[in-house]
Amino acid sequence: MSRAGTACATLVALVAGTLPVFAAVQPKLEPCLACHGAQGQSETANVPSLGAQNPAYVLIQLFMFREGLRIAEPMNDMAKGLSDDDLRSISGDIAALPPPKPPADDGDPSRLDRARALVEQNHCNICHRLDFSGQENVPRVADQREDYLLKALREYKSGARHGYDATMAEALQPVGDAQIVELAYYLAHLAAAR
Amino acid sequence: MRSASRSLRRILIAATVGILALPGPLAAQQPAAPAQPPAPSWAQGRPDSPAAVNLAPQVAPPLATPLDKLPVAMLKVPRNFHVEVYASGMPQARSLRIDDKGTLFVSTRTLDRIYAVVDKDGKHQVKTLLTGLRWPNGIALHNGTLYIAELNKISKIDNIEAQLDNPPKPTVIYDDLPSDEPHGWKFLAVGPDNKLYFNIGAPCNICMPPAANAQLRRINLDGSGMEVVAHGIRQVVGMDFHPVSKVLYFTENQRDWLSEDVPEDKLDRLLHVGQDNFGFPYCGGGNVPDPQFGWGHSCSEFTPPVVRLGPHSAPLGMRFYVGHMFPSEYHNAIFIARHGSWNRTTKFGGDVVVAKLNPDGTVKSVEPFMTGFLQDNKYVARPVDVELMKDGSMLVSDDWNGAVYRVSYGQQRVSLNH
Numbered sequence: 001m002s003r004a005g006t007a008c009a010t011l012v013a014l015v016a017g018t019l020p021v022f023a024a025v026q027p028k029l030e031p032c033l034a035c036h037g038a039q040g041q042s043e044t045a046n047v048p049s050l051g052a053q054n055p056a057y058v059l060i061q062l063f064m065f066r067e068g069l070r071i072a073e074p075m076n077d078m079a080k081g082l083s084d085d086d087l088r089s090i091s092g093d094i095a096a097l098p099p100p101k102p103p104a105d106d107g108d109p110s111r112l113d114r115a116r117a118l119v120e121q122n123h124c125n126i127c128h129r130l131d132f133s134g135q136e137n138v139p140r141v142a143d144q145r146e147d148y149l150l151k152a153l154r155e156y157k158s159g160a161r162h163g164y165d166a167t168m169a170e171a172l173q174p175v176g177d178a179q180i181v182e183l184a185y186y187l188a189h190l191a192a193a194r
Numbered sequence: 195m196r197s198a199s200r201s202l203r204r205i206l207i208a209a210t211v212g213i214l215a216l217p218g219p220l221a222a223q224q225p226a227a228p229a230q231p232p233a234p235s236w237a238q239g240r241p242d243s244p245a246a247v248n249l250a251p252q253v254a255p256p257l258a259t260p261l262d263k264l265p266v267a268m269l270k271v272p273r274n275f276h277v278e279v280y281a282s283g284m285p286q287a288r289s290l291r292i293d294d295k296g297t298l299f300v301s302t303r304t305l306d307r308i309y310a311v312v313d314k315d316g317k318h319q320v321k322t323l324l325t326g327l328r329w330p331n332g333i334a335l336h337n338g339t340l341y342i343a344e345l346n347k348i349s350k351i352d353n354i355e356a357q358l359d360n361p362p363k364p365t366v367i368y369d370d371l372p373s374d375e376p377h378g379w380k381f382l383a384v385g386p387d388n389k390l391y392f393n394i395g396a397p398c399n400i401c402m403p404p405a406a407n408a409q410l411r412r413i414n415l416d417g418s419g420m421e422v423v424a425h426g427i428r429q430v431v432g433m434d435f436h437p438v439s440k441v442l443y444f445t446e447n448q449r450d451w452l453s454e455d456v457p458e459d460k461l462d463r464l465l466h467v468g469q470d471n472f473g474f475p476y477c478g479g480g481n482v483p484d485p486q487f488g489w490g491h492s493c494s495e496f497t498p499p500v501v502r503l504g505p506h507s508a509p510l511g512m513r514f515y516v517g518h519m520f521p522s523e524y525h526n527a528i529f530i531a532r533h534g535s536w537n538r539t540t541k542f543g544g545d546v547v548v549a550k551l552n553p554d555g556t557v558k559s560v561e562p563f564m565t566g567f568l569q570d571n572k573y574v575a576r577p578v579d580v581e582l583m584k585d586g587s588m589l590v591s592d593d594w595n596g597a598v599y600r601v602s603y604g605q606q607r608v609s610l611n612h
Binding site: 084165169 | 249250251253255256257305306375
C-alpha cells in the first residue's frame with residue numbers, strides 16, 4: 001500500500017462514525033471520505049476530489065477497481081467486497097457531495113492563456129463540456145487537484161491507466177508531457193481560466 | 195454579473211476556437227499556441243461549435259440491468275413475432291455464437307471476459323467462462339473449437355463444450371496485429387473456405403491508415419497463410435457469408451464529425467477477394483469524397499456498397515436468415531443490428547433491420563424489424579449482434595443492459611415473470 005493509502009487507512013479508523021459531519025453519511029461512504037474529503041474536496045496528495053462527480057463515471061471507476069480492470073491501490077482493496085447495489089448507491093452519494101471549491105490562487109494569466117489554446121486544440125472542452133463539469137461517463141475535472149490531474153493524464157498517456165474505452169488514450173496521443181503539465185495547471189485553476 | 199461575464203468568456207472562447215481553426219497567419223499569430231499537434235484521432239475534423247458540445251462517445255454501463263427492469267416490453271417486432279429475455283446479467287454483452295449443443299457464447303468489447311449461457315432443461319444459466327482477456331470482442335465456433343479475437347491476438351480453445359466448467363487458457367494462433375485501441379476490437383467469422391476472417395480497423399476517426407490497418411484479413415484455422423482480402427475499410431464489426439453464393443457481406447462504419455447526415459454507414463460485399471477497395475479514407479459512404487483525403491480521387495474508383503444504412507447508425511452484427519421458423523419472405527435475408535448513433539444531434543439507428551436481397555445478391559429493401567431501443571432520443575437498449583438458434587428463432591444482444599433477447603415467430607409468448 002502506498003504512503004497515502006496507509007495514512008488514509010489510519011484516518012478511516014480515526015474518523016469512522018466519530019465526527020458529526022459523518023452522521024448523515026452512509027457507512028459505506030465513510031471510508032471514501034477519509035481520503036477524498038468530507039466536503040467533496042480532497043486534502044490528500046494525488047487523491048482526487050469527488051464532489052459533484054458524475055455518478056456514471058464514478059460507477060465505472062468503482063467497477064473497474066472491483067474487477068481489477070484498473071489497478072490503483074488502495075482502491076482495488078476498498079472496492080473488493082462491494083455489491084452492484086453498493087456501487088450504485090456510493091456513486092449517487094458521491095455525486096451529491098458539493099463540488100470542490102475553486103482555488104484561492106488565480107494562477108498565472110499568461111500561462112493560463114497558453115494552456116487554454118492547448119485545451120481548445122485538443123478539444124478537451126467538447127466531451128468534458130465548456131465548464132468542465134463533464135457528462136455521464138465523462139468526468140467532471142473542474143477544480144480538480146493539480147497533482148491528481150497530472151498523475152491521471154500521465155498514466156493515460158503511458159498506458160499505465162486503462163480507460164473503460166479508448167477515448168483518453170487517443171486524446172493524449174498527440175500531447176507531450178510538457179503540455180500535460182500545462183493542461184493540469186489549467187484545469188486546477190479553472191475558476192480563473194474560464 | 196458573474197453569469198454575464200461567464201457568458202462573455204464563453205463567447206470569447208468560441209471566437210478563439212474559430213480563429214484557431216483557420217489555417218495560416220491568424221493562427222500563427224496566436225503567441226501562446228505551441229506547435230499545433232494534430233487533433234486526437236477521434237476528434238479530427240470535429241466542428242468547434244457549441245452545438246457539438248453535448249456529443250461524446252457513449253459507453254455501455256458496466257453493470258447489467260436487473261431482469262425485472264429490462265425494457266423488453268418496449269421492443270417492438272412485426273405481427274406474430276415475439277420478444278422475450280433469453281439471458282441477462284452479462285455486462286457489455288456483444289458478439290453471439292451458439293454451438294451445436296445450444297450453448298451460447300457472449301463476448302464483451304472493453305471488458306476482459308467471455309460469458310457462456312448453458313441451456314439446462316430450458317433454464318439459461320449464465321457463467322463467466324473466461325477472464326483476463328484484452329478486449330475480446332470477436333468470437334467464432336468451428337468443429338467444437340472456440341476462436342477468440344482479442345485486441346492484438348487470435349487464440350483458440352479446442353473442445354470447449356467439454357471444458358465449460360474449467361476452460362484452459364486459450365492457445366494463441368496468430369498475433370501479427372497492431373495494438374491500437376481505436377477500432378482495435380474485432381469481429382471474427384469462419385468462412386465457407388474454413389478460414390478465419392477478421393477486421394483490422396483504422397486507428398483513428400479519419401487518417402491515412404498505416405499499411406497494416408483498415409483491411410479485412412483471413413488466416414487458416416491454425417493461424418497460418420494470412421491474406422489481406424479487402425482494403426480501404428474503416429471499421430467492421432459484423433460479417434456473414436451468403437448461404438448460396440458464399441459471398442462475404444459485411445457492415446462498415448463510416449467517419450464521424452463530417453456532418454449530421456453524411457457519410458452513411460454501409461453494407462458491403464466482397465466480390466473480388468484481395469482486390470476490392472471500399473474507399474477509406476478517400477471516399478465515405480461510397481458517395482462522399484472526404485474533404486481532407488478525397489482530393490485527386492473519385493468515389494467511382496472504389497467498390498460501392500450494396501446499400502447505405504444511414505448516418506452514424508453503426509451497423510454491427512449481421513446474419514443471413516437460414517432458419518425455418520420465420521416466414522419465407524425472410525429466407526436468406528440479412529438481419530442487421532444497428533447499434534445507433536452518438537455523433538448526431540437526433541439519434542439514428544438503434545434497431546434491427548432486415549435487408550431482403552434480389553437473386554443477384556443486390557439489396558431489394560431494408561425494413562425495420564425490431565425497434566424501440568431508442569426512446570425520446572435516449573437509448574433504453576442497444577442491439578449489437580444477432581445469432582440464429584437451431585429452432586430458427588433469433589437472439590439479439592444488448593450491451594446497454596447486458597442482456598440477450600430471443601425473437602420467435604408464431605408461438606405463444608412466454609411470460610417473463612413466471
